[in-house]
Amino acid sequence: MSSVQGRRKSALVVAVVIIVAAFGFLLYGGIDKNVVFFLTPEELLARGTSAYDVPIRLGGLVAPGSVKWDAEKLDLRFVVMDSGGQSVNVHSTGAPPQMFRDGMGVVVEGRYRKDGVFESTNLMVKHSNEYRKPEHGGRPQEMYKSLQKGGGAGT
Amino acid sequence: MTRLLGSGSLLAALGVAIYGALALLVGARRRRADLLRSGELAVYAMWGLVSVGTLAMIYALVSHDFSVKYVAMVGSRATPLFYTVISLWGALEGSILFWIFVLSSLSALVTYQNRKREGTLVPYTGAVLMLISVFFLILLAGPANPFGLVSPVPADGPGPNPLLQNHILMAVHPPLLYLGYVGMSVPFAFGIGAVLSGEIEHDGWIRLTRRWTLVAWMFLSAAIIAGMWWSYEVLGWGGYWAWDPVENASFIPWLTATAFLHSVMVQERRGLLKLWNLNLIVSTFALTILGTFLTRSGVLSSVHAFSEGPIGRYFLGFIALVLIASFALVAGNSERLRPTGSLEAAVSRESVFLLNNLFLSAFTVTVLVGTLFPLVAEAIRGVKVSVGEPFFNRMTLPICAALLFLMGVGPALPWRVASPEVIRRQLLPPAVAAIAGLVISFLVGVRSPYALAAFTFGAFALAANVREFIDGAVARRRAHGEAAPVALARLIGGNRRRYGGYIAHLGVLTVTLGIGASSTFRTEREATLRKGEVMDVGPFTVRLDDVYSREEPQRTVLAAGVTVLKGGREVGRMEPRMNFYPTSDQPVPTPTVRSRPAGDLYINLQAFAQDGSNATLRVIREPLVPWIWIGGMIVCLGAFVSLGAGRRETAPAAARVKTAARTRPTPVPVEEAVR
Numbered sequence: 001m002s003s004v005q006g007r008r009k010s011a012l013v014v015a016v017v018i019i020v021a022a023f024g025f026l027l028y029g030g031i032d033k034n035v036v037f038f039l040t041p042e043e044l045l046a047r048g049t050s051a052y053d054v055p056i057r058l059g060g061l062v063a064p065g066s067v068k069w070d071a072e073k074l075d076l077r078f079v080v081m082d083s084g085g086q087s088v089n090v091h092s093t094g095a096p097p098q099m100f101r102d103g104m105g106v107v108v109e110g111r112y113r114k115d116g117v118f119e120s121t122n123l124m125v126k127h128s129n130e131y132r133k134p135e136h137g138g139r140p141q142e143m144y145k146s147l148q149k150g151g152g153a154g155t
Numbered sequence: 156m157t158r159l160l161g162s163g164s165l166l167a168a169l170g171v172a173i174y175g176a177l178a179l180l181v182g183a184r185r186r187r188a189d190l191l192r193s194g195e196l197a198v199y200a201m202w203g204l205v206s207v208g209t210l211a212m213i214y215a216l217v218s219h220d221f222s223v224k225y226v227a228m229v230g231s232r233a234t235p236l237f238y239t240v241i242s243l244w245g246a247l248e249g250s251i252l253f254w255i256f257v258l259s260s261l262s263a264l265v266t267y268q269n270r271k272r273e274g275t276l277v278p279y280t281g282a283v284l285m286l287i288s289v290f291f292l293i294l295l296a297g298p299a300n301p302f303g304l305v306s307p308v309p310a311d312g313p314g315p316n317p318l319l320q321n322h323i324l325m326a327v328h329p330p331l332l333y334l335g336y337v338g339m340s341v342p343f344a345f346g347i348g349a350v351l352s353g354e355i356e357h358d359g360w361i362r363l364t365r366r367w368t369l370v371a372w373m374f375l376s377a378a379i380i381a382g383m384w385w386s387y388e389v390l391g392w393g394g395y396w397a398w399d400p401v402e403n404a405s406f407i408p409w410l411t412a413t414a415f416l417h418s419v420m421v422q423e424r425r426g427l428l429k430l431w432n433l434n435l436i437v438s439t440f441a442l443t444i445l446g447t448f449l450t451r452s453g454v455l456s457s458v459h460a461f462s463e464g465p466i467g468r469y470f471l472g473f474i475a476l477v478l479i480a481s482f483a484l485v486a487g488n489s490e491r492l493r494p495t496g497s498l499e500a501a502v503s504r505e506s507v508f509l510l511n512n513l514f515l516s517a518f519t520v521t522v523l524v525g526t527l528f529p530l531v532a533e534a535i536r537g538v539k540v541s542v543g544e545p546f547f548n549r550m551t552l553p554i555c556a557a558l559l560f561l562m563g564v565g566p567a568l569p570w571r572v573a574s575p576e577v578i579r580r581q582l583l584p585p586a587v588a589a590i591a592g593l594v595i596s597f598l599v600g601v602r603s604p605y606a607l608a609a610f611t612f613g614a615f616a617l618a619a620n621v622r623e624f625i626d627g628a629v630a631r632r633r634a635h636g637e638a639a640p641v642a643l644a645r646l647i648g649g650n651r652r653r654y655g656g657y658i659a660h661l662g663v664l665t666v667t668l669g670i671g672a673s674s675t676f677r678t679e680r681e682a683t684l685r686k687g688e689v690m691d692v693g694p695f696t697v698r699l700d701d702v703y704s705r706e707e708p709q710r711t712v713l714a715a716g717v718t719v720l721k722g723g724r725e726v727g728r729m730e731p732r733m734n735f736y737p738t739s740d741q742p743v744p745t746p747t748v749r750s751r752p753a754g755d756l757y758i759n760l761q762a763f764a765q766d767g768s769n770a771t772l773r774v775i776r777e778p779l780v781p782w783i784w785i786g787g788m789i790v791c792l793g794a795f796v797s798l799g800a801g802r803r804e805t806a807p808a809a810a811r812v813k814t815a816a817r818t819r820p821t822p823v824p825v826e827e828a829v830r
Contacts, residue, residue, distance in 0.1 A: 023517055027524055027550065034546035035528075038539035055543055071683040071762075071769065094681050095761035095771035098733060098742050125741060 042086040064102040092120035161211035162302035168204035169292035176285035183275040202263040209256045224303035231314030233709040242315040244329040248301035255291040257337040280348030298465040317736035324385040331378035336443040338371025343440035373794035380787030391744030391759040393775040398547040403526040404446035411439040414515040426495035437481040500572040507565040556608040563616035588618030609671045655797025665786030672779035683771040693776035696720040702767040711735040731760040754778035
């Protein structure tokens, strides 16, 4: 009786170990394949060919004067650069965030293609929760005065 | 004045909490009734003092007292009164104050409810709750003091975080989340209290623990659904879940609490899994603290951000303390937590519960690992990474499918032993439903294996759970000659705990249907329209009429006037907006949603021309989305029905036999008539 119980117990332990090990292996493999690196243009370029076609988040500043936006085709091209002067061309489909403009911090999610263009699937503007004093003339209230309907009363 | 009243009462509460914890611990150990009495009073006193502190903060917010640090951080004269009040939980300090307010209220409630209970379980439980309070009150006294002095006093403040004041659900989601999170402290305290008082060998404490877990679980479920709804209504991408660490932080303890609510039945009915259950309670509590740490310390944006602020270290220290102390206590008492029953057969309801717990644990570990991996990678290897959504989906969707399957098998199988004949009889109808589910979903165009699995196993579980209601009601009808609705109502009323659980299952299945359909049949289009131009999405035609702005006291609104047509007929006007708050140079997207039971039409204003001549709209057609929110409400209803269960139903199995024999009104109880 007790040996049967003992055998049952050790069989159970072995089963649990196998399940845990298999699960751990799955987890490790899953993570390994789905880690998205957060890189600057410099780090991206330093990776050479290993940077091609894997999911990457690229962070940097929008290079001044580089933004080309075709509203009809929803086609957006710009250059992301870092403080070291390295830069990467980015292409994305879809409207940029409203306040997207030269010199601002962005994070683009996507893949770096072999032709040297970063194909973005998601474009995020870096913003902090900290309070920043609006620059003079940069207040949205002033920027959109022109759109105001008579008296400011909306629909 | 408000400042002094607030910080004074919180400091006094800290002193009272320390005294109360010591009085209760010593009083329980030495059996000193006088100490126990004064410890009990300390629990109420702490609640009173914390309430004064919380009211002082609300008063400071409402009266725009910018000499108070927290008000200067989140207040502004332009913010409407309602959002001023709820900015109480808008930032770190206020939310910790709100946390301790909920915790002290629950402590007082637990103490009051059980004041006549014999033994030392309740004093020890109270002491544990007071010790948790001490931690949060220390945070409020030091690193997270909301009543700090600001000098010189500013004339106005920046107002709350724009995301907080942009939607009414922000008034709902955080309180629910805190009720859920903080509520999990009570089962933890009961568990530790049971070990300390030696009552762990009896089953009385498990009933209290189960009920409180259910209460907290109900709030946590509601909070998760409200959070999904909020992100859907506010963030502008038309989704409700992105495996974001903040979402995961609320979901992980929900998983362990769900596991507990199931496995505790095995303990009550069969005397198994006692040690496991205690570990689940401890883990759930630790995970709520971890969740607060993740969402409130800034660690998510960068590992280094948190080490700059002191809060993170306090939290890590507290989590370590909780884990070490609890597991040491539990391990030291593991002899007393030996099973008093045994697993009799490989196929039975308890074995289904075992599998359910296995899968829920795997689920928990997966989400936890995926959430913490980036932090560990950054801390150890110095690289910034994130774990992509595909990881979570690929790992967890098979687990979800397995859980759906078990949700159908569990209610169908009897306790102890299920004979092959019973298995066949019970599982045949659900299996037929599963095949029907598979065929129908394939015919309507579902091709993704995950969605097919969800609809197949969902139909299986639906049939199994609905059948419990039908069979029970039919049996009652036959036995008592009641009308169908009466029979159903009495069936549920007579065994609220069991049928409440099945109602919660139906809610989860409704959520599954909503998620499965909306992610499978989502149509999305984005286009730049000039005024008067149209775009087609599914059965709808969307026309841009106008682009305009307007001023509101606390913000500038920029909106697109949109007309929605269906089959050439106008069915509605919608106004997707961007709200500009003075605190942020980024607008807050404010999509509009036209919700019908069949699905939503979701329009977000992506961009607009500076001169108002055109606007870029993202239009999404998502079927059955509202059923996710409705399903969430059904889950909570199920939990609520279960909570109403009387003492007889929730008493442990042995006691139930006795009372049942004494009070049994009819010779054939419905439950047995069904089998």
